[in-house]
Amino acid sequence: QHLIFRLLSWLTMAALVPSLLAAAHLFVAASAFNTAPSAKVPTSNRRDALQRVGLGILGGAGILLPQPSPAAAAAADEEEMIDVYFGCGCFWHVQHEFVVAEQRILGRSEDDLTARAGYAGGRAKDDLVCYHNARGVGDYGTLGHAEVVALSIPPSSFPAFAEEYFKLFDDKGDRPDQFGDRGPEYRNLVGLPGGAKGPYGKQLVSASMVQGDKLDFAIGKGDDRDARAVSFVMDTAEFPLHVAERY
Structure with a gap:
C-alpha cells in the first residue's frame, strides 16, 4: 500500500508540472503587460523567472541539480582568462564534452x-583556414592543421579542464575515433600559453598522471604526424587558433 501511495504521489506531481509551467508563463506575461509602455521587459528577466519556477518544481520533487563550485565561480569573475585548445580526433564530440565541462566546472550559462x-x-x-x-x-x-576545440578559462581551472581532456582517452591512450578518423588532421594536441615550457606545461603533465598517465607528450613543431597515445604540446603564440568556418 505504501508503494502504491508513493506511485500515485509521483503521478500527481507529473500531472501538475505542465500546469505549473503554464501558470509561470501566464505570470511572466502578465508582468510584461503591467509594465509601463515606455519600459522594456528584458528577455532575460522572463527566462530567469521561468528558470526559478522550474528549479522550484524540480527541487520540490527531490531532484538534485548540479551546482557550480563557489570557488570556481569566483575565479571566473576575478581572474584574467587564458586561451587554450585541445585536439583529440574529430572536434564535434570534443566540443560537446568541453561545453558540458564549462557548465559544470565554471557554472557558465x-x-x-x-x-x-x-x-x-x-x-x-x-589567415583563411576552412574545412575540406x-x-x-x-x-x-593541406595547411598542416588539426581539428581542435578552444576555450577561454580562468588559470586556476586549467587542471580541471586538462583532466577532462585526458578522460577522452581509454586506458591504452586511444581516442574515441582512433581507428576511424586517422591522419594528421585528427592528431592529439594541446595549445597552451608558452607551450610545454610555459606555466601550464607541468600542470598538464600532473593532470595526465591523475587520469592514469595514458599519454606521452612531445613538443609540437607544426605539421606534426598522427601518433597513437601521444599529444603534441603547442605554444598558442606560435600556433594560434583559427576558428572554424567563420568566413
Missing part, C-alpha cells in the same frame, strides 16, 4: 560558453 571548434598546429600562416571543400581553398589539412 549558454550565453557565456566559450568552447569553439577550430583548427591549429600547422606551420602555414594563411571542393575548391580546395584554405583546406586545413
Whole structure:
C-alpha cells in the first residue's frame, strides 16, 4: 500500500508540472503587460523567472541539480582568462564534452560558453583556414592543421579542464575515433600559453598522471604526424587558433 501511495504521489506531481509551467508563463506575461509602455521587459528577466519556477518544481520533487563550485565561480569573475585548445580526433564530440565541462566546472550559462571548434598546429600562416571543400581553398589539412576545440578559462581551472581532456582517452591512450578518423588532421594536441615550457606545461603533465598517465607528450613543431597515445604540446603564440568556418 505504501508503494502504491508513493506511485500515485509521483503521478500527481507529473500531472501538475505542465500546469505549473503554464501558470509561470501566464505570470511572466502578465508582468510584461503591467509594465509601463515606455519600459522594456528584458528577455532575460522572463527566462530567469521561468528558470526559478522550474528549479522550484524540480527541487520540490527531490531532484538534485548540479551546482557550480563557489570557488570556481569566483575565479571566473576575478581572474584574467587564458586561451587554450585541445585536439583529440574529430572536434564535434570534443566540443560537446568541453561545453558540458564549462557548465559544470565554471557554472557558465549558454550565453557565456566559450568552447569553439577550430583548427591549429600547422606551420602555414594563411589567415583563411576552412574545412575540406571542393575548391580546395584554405583546406586545413593541406595547411598542416588539426581539428581542435578552444576555450577561454580562468588559470586556476586549467587542471580541471586538462583532466577532462585526458578522460577522452581509454586506458591504452586511444581516442574515441582512433581507428576511424586517422591522419594528421585528427592528431592529439594541446595549445597552451608558452607551450610545454610555459606555466601550464607541468600542470598538464600532473593532470595526465591523475587520469592514469595514458599519454606521452612531445613538443609540437607544426605539421606534426598522427601518433597513437601521444599529444603534441603547442605554444598558442606560435600556433594560434583559427576558428572554424567563420568566413
